[in-house]
Amino acid sequence: MFRWLFLDEHSPAEHAAWKLSALRILLGAGFTLLALFALGAALGAFAGGAERVLSVAAFFCALLGLALYCSARHMRAGAALLIVALYGAALAVAVLTDNDELARLGMMFIYGSPLIAQLFFGARPAIALMALNTLPFLSLLLKPPATGVAAIHFSASASHIYAPSLLFLFFNIGLPLALFRVLHVLYVSAQRERQASAALEVSYAQYQEIFQNVGSAIVLTDDYGKILQANQLANAILGRDAACDGEGVLFDWLSLDHSVRLKDVTDGETAEMRMSAYRTRDGKMVAMEHISQTTSEHFIVALRDVSGLHSMHHALQLSLEREDFLSNHDRLTNLPNRDMLRQHLHAILSGSDAGKVTALVSFRLNSIRHANQKFGAHTGDILLRRFADELSRALPKNCFCARLRSIVFSFVVDQARTPREIIELVERIRNKLPKELEIDGATLLVQFSAGIALTRQDEADPDDLIRRSEVALDTARRSSDQSVTLFDEDDALQIRRSVEIEVGIMSGLKQNEFRLLYQPKVGRDGRIAGLEALLRWQSPTLGNVAPVEFIQIAERAGLIRDISNFVLDQACAQIRSWLDRFGTCPPVAINLSASDIARSDLLQLVEDSCRRYRIAAAYLEFEITETGLIANETLAIHHLNALKTRGFGIAIDDFGTGYSSLSKLSHFPARSVKIDRSFVAQIGYNQKSEMIIKAIISLANILSCTTVAEGVENETQERFLKQIGCEYFQGYYYHRPLEALALEQLFPASSMKLA
Ligand code: C2E
Ligand code: MG
Ligand code: MG
Numbered sequence: 001m002f003r004w005l006f007l008d009e010h011s012p013a014e015h016a017a018w019k020l021s022a023l024r025i026l027l028g029a030g031f032t033l034l035a036l037f038a039l040g041a042a043l044g045a046f047a048g049g050a051e052r053v054l055s056v057a058a059f060f061c062a063l064l065g066l067a068l069y070c071s072a073r074h075m076r077a078g079a080a081l082l083i084v085a086l087y088g089a090a091l092a093v094a095v096l097t098d099n100d101e102l103a104r105l106g107m108m109f110i111y112g113s114p115l116i117a118q119l120f121f122g123a124r125p126a127i128a129l130m131a132l133n134t135l136p137f138l139s140l141l142l143k144p145p146a147t148g149v150a151a152i153h154f155s156a157s158a159s160h161i162y163a164p165s166l167l168f169l170f171f172n173i174g175l176p177l178a179l180f181r182v183l184h185v186l187y188v189s190a191q192r193e194r195q196a197s198a199a200l201e202v203s204y205a206q207y208q209e210i211f212q213n214v215g216s217a218i219v220l221t222d223d224y225g226k227i228l229q230a231n232q233l234a235n236a237i238l239g240r241d242a243a244c245d246g247e248g249v250l251f252d253w254l255s256l257d258h259s260v261r262l263k264d265v266t267d268g269e270t271a272e273m274r275m276s277a278y279r280t281r282d283g284k285m286v287a288m289e290h291i292s293q294t295t296s297e298h299f300i301v302a303l304r305d306v307s308g309l310h311s312m313h314h315a316l317q318l319s320l321e322r323e324d325f326l327s328n329h330d331r332l333t334n335l336p337n338r339d340m341l342r343q344h345l346h347a348i349l350s351g352s353d354a355g356k357v358t359a360l361v362s363f364r365l366n367s368i369r370h371a372n373q374k375f376g377a378h379t380g381d382i383l384l385r386r387f388a389d390e391l392s393r394a395l396p397k398n399c400f401c402a403r404l405r406s407i408v409f410s411f412v413v414d415q416a417r418t419p420r421e422i423i424e425l426v427e428r429i430r431n432k433l434p435k436e437l438e439i440d441g442a443t444l445l446v447q448f449s450a451g452i453a454l455t456r457q458d459e460a461d462p463d464d465l466i467r468r469s470e471v472a473l474d475t476a477r478r479s480s481d482q483s484v485t486l487f488d489e490d491d492a493l494q495i496r497r498s499v500e501i502e503v504g505i506m507s508g509l510k511q512n513e514f515r516l517l518y519q520p521k522v523g524r525d526g527r528i529a530g531l532e533a534l535l536r537w538q539s540p541t542l543g544n545v546a547p548v549e550f551i552q553i554a555e556r557a558g559l560i561r562d563i564s565n566f567v568l569d570q571a572c573a574q575i576r577s578w579l580d581r582f583g584t585c586p587p588v589a590i591n592l593s594a595s596d597i598a599r600s601d602l603l604q605l606v607e608d609s610c611r612r613y614r615i616a617a618a619y620l621e622f623e624i625t626e627t628g629l630i631a632n633e634t635l636a637i638h639h640l641n642a643l644k645t646r647g648f649g650i651a652i653d654d655f656g657t658g659y660s661s662l663s664k665l666s667h668f669p670a671r672s673v674k675i676d677r678s679f680v681a682q683i684g685y686n687q688k689s690e691m692i693i694k695a696i697i698s699l700a701n702i703l704s705c706t707t708v709a710e711g712v713e714n715e716t717q718e719r720f721l722k723q724i725g726c727e728y729f730q731g732y733y734y735h736r737p738l739e740a741l742a743l744e745q746l747f748p749a750s751s752m753k754l755a
Helices: 002-006 014-048 051-073 075-096 100-121 123-142 156-213 232-238 262-267 307-328 338-350 368-375 377-394 419-432 462-478 489-510 547-557 560-582 594-598 602-613 626-631 633-645 662-667 687-702 715-723 740-749
Strands: 217-221 227-230 277-279 285-293 299-305 357-365 401-405 408-416 436-439 442-445 448-454 514-523 528-539 543-545 588-592 620-625 649-655 672-675 706-709
Touching (some): 014 051, 014 075, 014 156, 075 100, 100 156, 217 232, 227 232, 232 299, 262 285, 262 299, 338 357, 338 401, 338 408, 338 462, 357 377, 357 419, 377 401, 377 436, 408 462, 448 462, 489 528, 489 560, 514 560, 514 740, 528 547, 543 547, 547 560, 560 740, 594 620, 594 626, 594 633, 620 626, 626 649, 633 649, 672 687, 687 715
Parallel strands (some): 649 672, 672 706
Antiparallel strands (some): 217 299, 277 285, 357 448, 514 528
16 A cells, blocks of 8 residues: 555656655545545435535546546646546535535635646646636635535535545645655655765766876867866876866867867778877877777877887888988989989880980099099098089089999980080080099099980880990090090990900909910120010900900009019019029010009019019019000109119110100100100101101110110111111011010020020
């Protein structure tokens, strides 16, 4: 019964339970009231003949019964029926009784309706009913209700019991019980609220504890990045003072655009944002490591200070870039290297304009060798760097320039209309380049040769263009004038042969493909006065290569040093052998090239060889051409003087061909002068040559130098030479260059003039 009335307030629909409970109390009270009233009325009705009262009571009983029934499922319908019953009861009392007082009391039922309306329908219907109730109230004040309409007359004794009893039951029991029920609910819910808020406080404290000490920097924001809450770690990372900076927008601290929406970031549309690092106001690099959306449309953003990681990444990036740069650039000059030039040419060749001419121009810094020899490799490097800078400056804007190899720089001229235009441009660049550079207080010459290779129609191979530019460069280098050289097919063949010779010399020296021949020099009496060691190279691939050809290439390739070492050693060994076998031998002349004479270790090398083979200086003579002497004049004179002082013979070879004035002879510490065979060959044909020979011999006599005529091939030549006082002769007329063994056959036969 109590459970039915009061219901379980812990049920899930608790908010409705207390209302239903109040309704049941009211309806139950009303029903009980009416049941009692009906019972009492029934007894009185039969006694007083008012059976109609019974039907009224039955009607209200049915109404309240229906209300009770409805209340189980349709609570508001039950409440509405109750209100109707209240108004009905008031009306019934007013209409059916003839007692004024009773009618007034009956009206009081309706005063309970606003309260019920408020409980079940809200404030508005309640106020409406309050207003409505003023009408019957006013009508009661002004005039008594129209009683007795239905002319039911209860006995006075019965009527004065019913109405007060009804009011008593309704206002003293039903309504208070319903109110108690409501108050109870308020009390219980207030108590629960207190418990809930206490629990909330505890969980908030726990949340704060976790939020602050979670070990990650966490910020709670809205979709626009507005900071709702940030833990200490997050504030520290952002450099944010929560007290001073207030809420703020996270994006401001991360220098991010305000148009960013965190929802997009989580959706993955801008997922790369999570991978990125952002610079904070105090220079840290911070990443939004994790972003998640809460149920309340807020966002939890986990931040991470990636400054260390970022600087590592940055350093790595830089090193990769540097590595990439170095793999494509030359370290000394910072210019692109050969690989990059190839790539560039490849791109240009594949997309070149049909009406334009493209050229690869190469400059070779020839004067670098002199700089290296005189001031050392370091100065040579500086000269290269400076030359690269000067060249880059002299080139037109956006002209691609690379260091092709050690001392060769190449640049691409594209979009010219004619080859002439390119040659003129290269000439302009040449003129812009300085003639000399000041490095560490020394003035270094800037001498270079230039070669141009033009692209051919439909040419696609950059290597071919590079190769042709090198050939042109090589041709330019070999030519005496400093003009720009265009690639030529014949030159290419020659260059290929030089490359083969260059490679062959290196292996030939190791494989013993070189040997010495000895050509005798004879005196006026025909006796052998000396020998000239002449080098021969029998290459398995190239055949017999003439010394004029390979010596020149060896000089250019820097291989002459090895050749001279070989010749000196072989010649000394041969002299030793002859001395051992014959007790004596003629002095042997060794040819030195221009760069040999500039060698700082020349004297040392010669002395070491003489010591090793126990040979006196008198057995050795050195021939150096006039042109070789002029190329390194100061150094050559210095070294030759040193050799002369130690007793070695010095001869000036090919004299008269070096374009220097004959008076130059006085500068050289020569013991003998060899008249070039080109003059000797002209004897009998060319008076001018004969006069030159005469002049050389007179000059040599004045300077106390002996004279040797080279290339004497016939008696006419010999007669003329003897006539004008030449002392020694060399040529096929006497002896061809001979193998040592063949020469030895001559030793006993010809009385030798010994050293
Ligand atoms: P060179 O020092 O003037 O040598 C004389 C050249 O004239 C030799 O040529 C010789 O064979 C050639 N010759 C001698 N008599 C006659 C003649 O009657 N008629 C003609 N037409 N030629 C004659 P080769 O051996 O071919 O040497 C050429 C040049 O190569 C030499 O000229 C010399 O400058 C250089 N050379 C030879 N051997 C060596 C060497 O061991 N070291 C260096 N640095 N240079 C060398
Ligand atoms: Mg010679
Ligand atoms: Mg000669």
